[in-house]
Amino acid sequence: MTKLRNNKAWWLVLPMFVLVAFSAIIPLMTVVNYSVQDIFDQNTAYFVGVEWYQEVLRDTRLHDSLIRQFIFSFSVLVIEIPLGILIALLMPKTPNWKTSLVLILLALPLLIPWNVVGTIWQVFARGDIGLFGWAVNALGIDYNYTSNSLDAWLTVLLMDVWHWTPLVALLCYSGLRAIPNAYYQAAQIDRASRWAVFRYIQLPRLKSVLVIAVLLRFMDSFMIYTEPFVLTGGGPGNATTFLSQSLTQMAVGQFDLGPAAAFSLIYFLIVLLVSWLFFTTLTYEREDTAQYKAVQHNEGGS
């Protein structure tokens, strides 16, 4: 759609801008302010430059938590994106009450408060009172997420898969629904295999929703806080302490304002940087897609 050039449109954006600026810019400035000063009380503060940044970048506990965070986020993507696509392919295509029911059941984990998600798995995975923990133990596997760090880590991962795969599945489902039937008919005439249909028709058409899915899942898993906090409290040891939890400990627990602020900014920059990397690599073949869209437009028109 061609857009009109009109600067009066700013009046429509203004209320939103003022509101978001109040909640975003003032706090962000506060963080920047803290990150370069050593604050003793209301009136005494010293400018310390980049000292806090150096301290944070040297902190080995934060290195560990950053590495854990990256491993976790990538495991989440590697499991949830293919699984989500698979679930979307399994879903019924005709819109009727059964499809609505499946959609609602799928969306269910997304509607549960995050601390309750933690609670659900805290109960469900316990060896003594939870079905899952009990079943795994009954299979002869020694499993206890409160004392074994690997078990704890896997439980957090399983919880995240349970919690967020439906989002990927619903995104992909809506992408699949938008593929015109003519594509499938053409594939049938060409006797395309099931795999060929997926690889050359469905996957390319899913690209735009997959970009959204990868970005959302990366950002949100990188900021995960509440669920592991409730489930394991970051333990045993530090096995499931991710970045948000380290930050909260630092800011609210120990009240180390300067380092916490410096850490916050680094954290935010990492999220922005990786999101930008994902976005540019995933949309890299723009020219191909543009050509593809042009072809498809002609087909639609004829």
Added chain:
Amino acid sequence: MQTKDMSMRKLLGLILYISFILLPIYWLLMMSFKTNEEILAQLTLWPQDFTFKNYITIFTDSTWYMGYVNSMIYVVLNTAITLTVALPAAYAFSRFKFVGDKHLFFWLLSNRMAPPAVFLLPFFQLYSSVGLFDTHLAVALAHCLFSIPLAVWILEGFMSGVPKEIDETAFIDGYSFGRFFIKIFLPMIRSGIGVTAFFSFMFSWVELLLARTLTSVDAKPISAIMTRTVGAAGIDWGLLAAAGVLTIIPGILVIWFVRNHVAKGFALGRV
């Protein structure tokens, strides 16, 4: 014959996955009807000693049920504020080019990428200094930072699907902008509005970190009150489960209303 096999396998896969989703929820539901003695004594798939005691505790103790009321208040407030400011903004983004529009849009989305933990302390200080601490408005405003970017993004997608000729025709027919927007335009994108409201509601309802930090007594959300079940005698599992089950219900009600638009809405109106 082959296609029938395929659909059977598909159905089986789907049933398996949905049981994976429902099993933990089922376990929570069953636990909420059990007494603590039964929960701790043995593993039972069905409550042997069916009881409503846990629910009665919640509905008769004002510190418990006020948690739900507080949560509902700030969630509704958040949804209302988000829609009010996001609708005109999304219209501007979908129809006009203006100075700094691309930068503004990117800046808006970058807020969605900010970890809530980063804003924890500054929010606390900002809202304390303007006297908003421990009010529903404080939580609603804090949540707006994350729900407005998403709302503008979704609404812009839906609005771009409405041909511009409709606006032009309406203006030629003598509609003022306000009347056109409310009488003609908004009804055309009502599924988009429904989906946006659903997303704002959902984000605000499930978030805990900010809601807990910005409140102490008067506006304390249910998710913070749930930590009360950890007492000196250990965790009151039955009560915790009942409180958890009650937090799932509003979400189910809301998704029921937007069920027909969910598929489109999850793709942010872009397919």
